[in-house]
Amino acid sequence: MKLIGISGTNVDDSATTLLLNFIKKEFSSLAEIEIIDIRQLPLFNESIEIGTSQLVQDISQTIAEADGVIISTSEHNRSIPSALNSFIEWMSFKEHPFNNKPVMIIGTSIRVQGSSSAQLHLRQILDAPGVDALVLPGNEFLLGSSASTFDEQNNLKDTSTIKFLQSCFKNFLHFIQAAEFLNASEEVHFEPGEYQVSAIGHNGKLPMTITVSEKRIEKIEIDTKNETKGIADTVFKRIPEQIVSAQTLNIDVVSGASVTSHGVIDGVAEAIDLAGGDAAVLKRRPKPQKAMEQDPLELTTDVVVVGGGGAGLSAAACVLKAKRQVVVVEKFPSIGGNTIRTGGPMNAADPEWQGTFDALSGEAATLEEVLSQDEKQIDEEYRNDFKDLRKQIKDYLQNGNNKLFDSILWHRIQTYLGGKRTDLNGNEIHGQYELVKILTNKALESVKWLEDIGVEFDPNEVSMPVGAKWRRGHKPLKNQGYAYISALQDFINNQGGKILTDVPVQELLIEEGTIKGVIGRNAEGRCVVIHAKSVVLASGGFGANTKMIQKYNTYWTKIDDAIATSNSPAITGDGIKLGESVNAALVGMGFTQMMPVSDPVTGELFTGLQVPPANYVMVNKEGERFVDEYESRDVLTQAAIDNGSLFYLIADDKIKETAYNTSQQKIDEQVAAGTLYRADSLAELAQQIGIDPDTFVDTITKYNSYADMGNDPEFGKEVFDLKVQVAPFYATPRKPAMHHTMGGLKIDSNTHVLNKDGVIIDNLYAAGEVAGGIHAGNRLGGNSLTDIFTFGRIAGMMAVKGITDK
Amino acid sequence: MINLIGIVGTGAVESTNRKLLQYMKRNFSTQATIEIYELTNLPFFDKPVSQTAPEIIARLSQKIVEADGVIISTPEYDHTIPAALASLLEWFAYTTQPLRDKPVMITGASYGVLGTSRAQSHLRQILNAPELSGLLMPGREYLLGGSLQAFTAAGELTDVAKKEELDRYFGDFMQFIAKNR
Numbered sequence A: 001m002k003l004i005g006i007s008g009t010n011v012d013d014s015a016t017t018l019l020l021n022f023i024k025k026e027f028s029s030l031a032e033i034e035i036i037d038i039r040q041l042p043l044f045n046e047s048i049e050i051g052t053s054q055l056v057q058d059i060s061q062t063i064a065e066a067d068g069v070i071i072s073t074s075e076h077n078r079s080i081p082s083a084l085n086s087f088i089e090w091m092s093f094k095e096h097p098f099n100n101k102p103v104m105i106i107g108t109s110i111r112v113q114g115s116s117s118a119q120l121h122l123r124q125i126l127d128a129p130g131v132d133a134l135v136l137p138g139n140e141f142l143l144g145s146s147a148s149t150f151d152e153q154n155n156l157k158d159t160s161t162i163k164f165l166q167s168c169f170k171n172f173l174h175f176i177q178a179a180e181f182l183n184a185s186e187e188v189h190f191e192p193g194e195y196q197v198s199a200i201g202h203n204g205k206l207p208m209t210i211t212v213s214e215k216r217i218e219k220i221e222i223d224t225k226n227e228t229k230g231i232a233d234t235v236f237k238r239i240p241e242q243i244v245s246a247q248t249l250n251i252d253v254v255s256g257a258s259v260t261s262h263g264v265i266d267g268v269a270e271a272i273d274l275a276g277g278d279a280a281v282l283k284r285r286p287k288p289q290k291a292m293e294q295d296p297l298e299l300t301t302d303v304v305v306v307g308g309g310g311a312g313l314s315a316a317a318c319v320l321k322a323k324r325q326v327v328v329v330e331k332f333p334s335i336g337g338n339t340i341r342t343g344g345p346m347n348a349a350d351p352e353w354q355g356t357f358d359a360l361s362g363e364a365a366t367l368e369e370v371l372s373q374d375e376k377q378i379d380e381e382y383r384n385d386f387k388d389l390r391k392q393i394k395d396y397l398q399n400g401n402n403k404l405f406d407s408i409l410w411h412r413i414q415t416y417l418g419g420k421r422t423d424l425n426g427n428e429i430h431g432q433y434e435l436v437k438i439l440t441n442k443a444l445e446s447v448k449w450l451e452d453i454g455v456e457f458d459p460n461e462v463s464m465p466v467g468a469k470w471r472r473g474h475k476p477l478k479n480q481g482y483a484y485i486s487a488l489q490d491f492i493n494n495q496g497g498k499i500l501t502d503v504p505v506q507e508l509l510i511e512e513g514t515i516k517g518v519i520g521r522n523a524e525g526r527c528v529v530i531h532a533k534s535v536v537l538a539s540g541g542f543g544a545n546t547k548m549i550q551k552y553n554t555y556w557t558k559i560d561d562a563i564a565t566s567n568s569p570a571i572t573g574d575g576i577k578l579g580e581s582v583n584a585a586l587v588g589m590g591f592t593q594m595m596p597v598s599d600p601v602t603g604e605l606f607t608g609l610q611v612p613p614a615n616y617v618m619v620n621k622e623g624e625r626f627v628d629e630y631e632s633r634d635v636l637t638q639a640a641i642d643n644g645s646l647f648y649l650i651a652d653d654k655i656k657e658t659a660y661n662t663s664q665q666k667i668d669e670q671v672a673a674g675t676l677y678r679a680d681s682l683a684e685l686a687q688q689i690g691i692d693p694d695t696f697v698d699t700i701t702k703y704n705s706y707a708d709m710g711n712d713p714e715f716g717k718e719v720f721d722l723k724v725q726v727a728p729f730y731a732t733p734r735k736p737a738m739h740h741t742m743g744g745l746k747i748d749s750n751t752h753v754l755n756k757d758g759v760i761i762d763n764l765y766a767a768g769e770v771a772g773g774i775h776a777g778n779r780l781g782g783n784s785l786t787d788i789f790t791f792g793r794i795a796g797m798m799a800v801k802g803i804t805d806k
Numbered sequence B: 001m002i003n004l005i006g007i008v009g010t011g012a013v014e015s016t017n018r019k020l021l022q023y024m025k026r027n028f029s030t031q032a033t034i035e036i037y038e039l040t041n042l043p044f045f046d047k048p049v050s051q052t053a054p055e056i057i058a059r060l061s062q063k064i065v066e067a068d069g070v071i072i073s074t075p076e077y078d079h080t081i082p083a084a085l086a087s088l089l090e091w092f093a094y095t096t097q098p099l100r101d102k103p104v105m106i107t108g109a110s111y112g113v114l115g116t117s118r119a120q121s122h123l124r125q126i127l128n129a130p131e132l133s134g135l136l137m138p139g140r141e142y143l144l145g146g147s148l149q150a151f152t153a154a155g156e157l158t159d160v161a162k163k164e165e166l167d168r169y170f171g172d173f174m175q176f177i178a179k180n181r
C-alpha cells in the first residue's frame, strides 16, 4: 500500500508537518507513506505554466499512482492555508490526479477547536468538479493546542490520541479497498464508424479521423501538415498509440508540446462523444501501464553526449568522423533544444563573400567610431588585435570601397565589446580571450563543415540577426534552425551513432573517483546506465529555470517569478548541476539576456504585432511612454522592469501594415482570444487594457507631435516612421522574457571542464550554452550558433583524443 | 468623495472579475473613486518569523487604512477563493490587519451559473476571522454567473437586471459606509 502525505502549510517546523511525519513513522508497517513538499510550486496563476508544467506533471503523476492521500492542514483565517489552496489549484487545472482518489483529512491548530473550519472548507474543495476526490467520511481528526502535544522525539504525547489516530488510519485503509470498486472500469459503447473532428494545434486546426468499433477506439489519423516541424512529431505518434493500446484518454501530455497533446486528446474525446460514447468515462480510466522493469538498461560506448541540441549533435558527428562510437542522450521526446527554435543565421566573417554585397549607409560611420575610440579602454589581451583591426579599417576606408567590410578581427572585437558589461555589484566581465579567439578564427570553418554535413546556406543573403551589430549571418536556405538539426540527425543515424530520446540524464556515473559515463531514466521510469570513456555535456543553458536565474542573477534589478521564456522548457541548467556535482567551476552566472518585446504568457516573439522599432510606441500600465523605443535590448528590458514589466506596443492601422510576423487572420484570432486588443478609438482601447483614457490619448498626441518634429524631448527617440492616427488602433501586451544565459561551466580552449582549482576534470567536456566565458555579459545575436558548432566540434574531437591518448 | 480600494481576486491575465471592478469604477465614478489593485507580483505568504509585512503589502495596507471601504471581487476556484487572494488575506491577518472594522463589499464573477456562491460564503467566513474582522453587510451578495458573456467589448454589463442589482447593492454599500463612520 503506497500513500502520499501532504503537509498543507508553508511554515517550517509546523505541527501540521510533525503530525504527518508521526503518522508515517508510527504506521510504517501498515503502509508506505511518501511525503510531497508542496512548497516546490509557486503561487498558482492560471496564466503561468512555463517553468512549472514539468514539475506539476511529475507531482501529479506521483499522486495519480498512489493508492491514497493523507492531507494534513493548518487553519489560517478559518480556512485552509493559501499554500495548500494553491497546491490544489495546480492539481486541478491541467492535471487532475485527485480524481476518484481516496483522501483522508487531518489537521492541527494552535487553538482548541483545531482546524475544524479549515477541514470543512477542505472537504468542500476536494468535492469540487475539477478535484473530485473521494474523501473519507467521519473520522475527523483534529489536534488542538498543537504546540504542546509533541514530545522531544516529535512523538504524540497522549496515548488515547494515538489510539484514535490509529483507528482513523485503519478506517482509511478499509476505505481505500472499498474505493477500488468505485474505480473499476466502466463499459463503453460506440456507434461503429469513422468520425471527423478537428483539434486545436499550435498553429491552427488539425483535422483528425477517428475509427471506432462497438467497444474500442481502433484508429486515430491526424493530418499534420500545418504543425511546426519537429517539435510536435512525437505527439502525433505517441499519443494515438497510447490511446489505442490502452483504450484510455487519461494520457500524459508530451513534455514541451502540451498544447498539441491536449489538442489530440480533446479531438479524440469529441469523436467519442459523437460516436455516442462518454469521453468522461475514458478520461477516468487508469493511465497506460508503464513497464516497471527492475534492472537498469545498460549501454557501453566510447563517448556519451548529454543533450541533443546543436552543440551535442555536432560533437557526436565529430566522434563518428573519428570512427568512434557515440550515444547522444536527450531529455525530451525530440531533439533540437533551443537550436531548433532559432531563426538560423550564424555569424562568421567571410570577407570574400561579404565583399560581394554593397555597404549600407551608416556602416562606414560605425567603422569610423572604432578609429576614434580610446585604445586604453580596450583590455590588454585584446589590444594588439584592436590595433591591427584599425589598420584594416583605415585601409578599407581610404580605398573608398563601397562593398561590405568584414574581418575575423572585427568579429572578434565586436564579440568582446558587445559582451563587456558591469553588473549591479560593480563587477566587470568580458569574454575570455582564448575562447573568443577560437570562436572567431574557426567560425567560417564551422560554416563549411556544416555545408559538408548537408546544411545548405543562402548565398544571396547576408543577414544581421537581432542584436548582432554587423551583417555576417549565414542563413540556412530552408527551415531555419531545423535545417541544422535535421542534417546532423541524418548524418549521425547514417554513420551508426545512437540517439536516445526521452532520457533525462540525472547523474554522472563515477567509478573509483573518475567519471565513467552517465545515469538517466527513460519514459517508462527505467534506469538507464551508459558506460563511456568520455562524457560531453551539451545540455544548453538555464533560461527556463527561473529559480536558478534568480539565485545567480547579479545583472537585472528584478527577475519576476512569473517571467516567461523563449527557451524550450527542457533548458533548466541540468548540465551545470551535473558539473557542480564533481566540483566544476562556474563563470559569469549572473549575466542573462532578455528579449524585451515578448508575449507575457508564452514568451514567444512572434505573437501580436511586431513592427520595426521606428514604429514601436511603448506605453506602461499607466498609459505613459517610458523609454526611447529605439534603445538596445538591455535598456528596453530594464526600463520595462522598472515599470512593472508589463507594457503595450501601440499601433494604428498603418503601423499594423508594417508588422512582419502576422496576417489578418492571425490578428483577428488573437483579438478574439483576448491576447491582442483592437478598438475604433484610442479612448476605447485604453478602457480595454484598463488604463486611463485621458492619460493615454495625451501620450499618443504627444508622440505624434514628436514624430512630426522628428525629435522626442521626453525620451530622446530620434528615428521615427509612422504616427498613430488611423483607426482601428491596436495594443499588443508585452513583457521581457528570458532568452539566453551567458554563464556556465568553466572550460579551457579544448573544452575540458575545469574544477574550482583550475584543474582539468578527467573525462569531462562541455560545449554550447552549458559552458560560460565566451559571451560574458551579453551575447551578440547570431554568435550562439557559431559557438555551439565550433566548440561542439572541438568537444567531439577532444573527447576522442582523450581516449586515444590514454 | 468616498474613496474605495478594489481588489481583483486573481493574478490571471484575463479576468472577468477585473472587468467587473473596472465597470464599477467607471459606472460609479460620480459616487466614489475606486482604485483597483491587482494580486500579480504579490509575494506568496510564508509566515516569516519577523512578522513584518513586505513593502508591497505594507503599501496596500496603508491605502486600505486611509480608504473608506474595500471591494473584493473574487473568482471561484475549486469551490473556494483563489490561493492568491487567500495569501493576501494571510499577510493582512499576520502583519498589518488593515481590514479591522473596514466596510467590505464582496462581489464575484464566474463562468458557470452559480456565480461564485461558495467562494463568497468562504470569503465571508474568512473575513470574520478575529485577525481580519472586516465589516460585512449582512444579507447582501452579488453573484455574476456566465461572466464570459456578461460584458460588451466596451466593458458594459449586458444584462439590465444585473446592472440594476449592482446599482442597488452599491447604493446600500454607500449607506453602510456612512453609518459606520
Ligand SMILES: Cc1cc2nc3c(=O)[nH]c(=O)nc-3n(C[C@H](O)[C@H](O)[C@H](O)COP(=O)(O)OP(=O)(O)OC[C@H]3O[C@@H](n4cnc5c(N)ncnc54)[C@H](O)[C@@H]3O)c2cc1C
Binding pocket: A306, A307, A308, A309, A310, A311, A312, A329, A330, A331, A332, A334, A335, A336, A337, A338, A339, A340, A341, A342, A343, A344, A345, A346, A347, A465, A503, A504, A505, A506, A538, A539, A540, A541, A566, A567, A568, A570, A571, A572, A574, A575, A739, A740, A767, A768, A769, A770, A781, A782, A783, A784, A785, A786, A788
Ligand atoms: C527562440 C530563440 C531564438 C534564437 N535565435 C538565435 C539565432 O538566430 N542565432 C543564434 O546564434 N542564437 C540564437 N539563439 C540562441 C541559441 O539557440 C542557443 O544558444 C543554442 O541553440 C544553444 O545550443 P546548445 O546545443 O548549447 O543547447 P540546446 O540547443 O538548447 O540543446 C540542449 C539539449 O540538451 C537537452 N538536455 C537538457 N538537459 C538534459 C539532460 N539532463 N539530459 C539529457 N538532455 C538534456 C535539451 O533537451 C536540449 O535538446 C536563440 C535562442 C532562442 C531560445
Ligand SMILES: Cc1cc2nc3c(=O)[nH]c(=O)nc-3n(C[C@H](O)[C@H](O)[C@H](O)COP(=O)(O)O)c2cc1C
Binding pocket: A046, A089, A090, A092, A093, A128, A129, A130, B010, B012, B014, B015, B016, B017, B018, B074, B075, B076, B077, B078, B079, B080, B109, B110, B111, B112, B114, B115, B116, B147
Ligand atoms: C483551478 C480552478 C478551479 C476552478 N474551480 C471552480 C469552481 O469550483 N466553481 C466555479 O464556479 N468555477 C471554477 N473555476 C472557473 C471559474 O469560474 C473562473 O475561472 C472564475 O471564477 C471567473 O473569474 P475570473 O474571470 O475573474 O477569473 C475554476 C477555475 C480554476 C482555474
